Amino acid sequence: MKKILIASHDAGAANLISYWAAKNNYNYSFFLKGPSVKIFKENFPKLKIKKRLSSKDDYDYIITGTSLKSNTELYAINYFKNKVKTISFIDHWINYKKRFYRNNKYIYPDEIWVTDINALKLANKTFS
Numbered sequence: 001m002k003k004i005l006i007a008s009h010d011a012g013a014a015n016l017i018s019y020w021a022a023k024n025n026y027n028y029s030f031f032l033k034g035p036s037v038k039i040f041k042e043n044f045p046k047l048k049i050k051k052r053l054s055s056k057d058d059y060d061y062i063i064t065g066t067s068l069k070s071n072t073e074l075y076a077i078n079y080f081k082n083k084v085k086t087i088s089f090i091d092h093w094i095n096y097k098k099r100f101y102r103n104n105k106y107i108y109p110d111e112i113w114v115t116d117i118n119a120l121k122l123a124n125k126t127f128s
Contacts, residue, residue, distance in 0.1 A: 002060040003027045005053075005084075007076035008036035012091035013065025016115060018043045020089075021063075029059070033072045036065065053079050062086045064109065066099035074100065074107045087111045093119055096126045 004026045008014045014036035021028055022043040031050045032040055041047050053076065062080045064073035066088050077086045086109035090096060100106050112127060114120050 001025070001027050003029070003058065004061045004063055005029045005031060005050075005057065005059045005076065005080075006040075006063050007031040007073050008040070008065040009034040009070035009072040010065055010067045010091075011035040011039060013067075013073075013089045014039040016089050016091050017063060017065055029057070031072070031076055034070060059084050062109075064088045066090050068095055068098055071102060074102055077109050078107050081107075085110050087113055089113050089115075090119060090123065091115070093122055096123065 006017055006021060006028055008017055009032070018040050029050055030040060030047060031053060037049065059080070062076055062084050064076055064086065067073055073088065077088070080086060088109040090099065090112055097106070100108050112123055114123050
């Protein structure tokens, strides 16, 4: 069974990812902060949240939300970059590039997932 780390802070993407994860049977670990904690507890009542990431952790995928202000998701992407495939859900139609920009640099995942055709058009226009 695939091992997946979910990293999330903001509510929008947390709702999407939590729903997706509840419908897919994988072995999940959670690195959560802020509003996402309450959202994930609704779908995963026995939720255990990692306090920190470790180089000993072995995952098949990292799935994150995106935030305009929180560093939780970008920290996870950067931590596992070039070791594990990283995927980010974008839950909105605005500020696509800003979601991946911190400290004067862009930190992109390997893949970006969106949930509707309008978001897909915007993502294709924004990212190569």
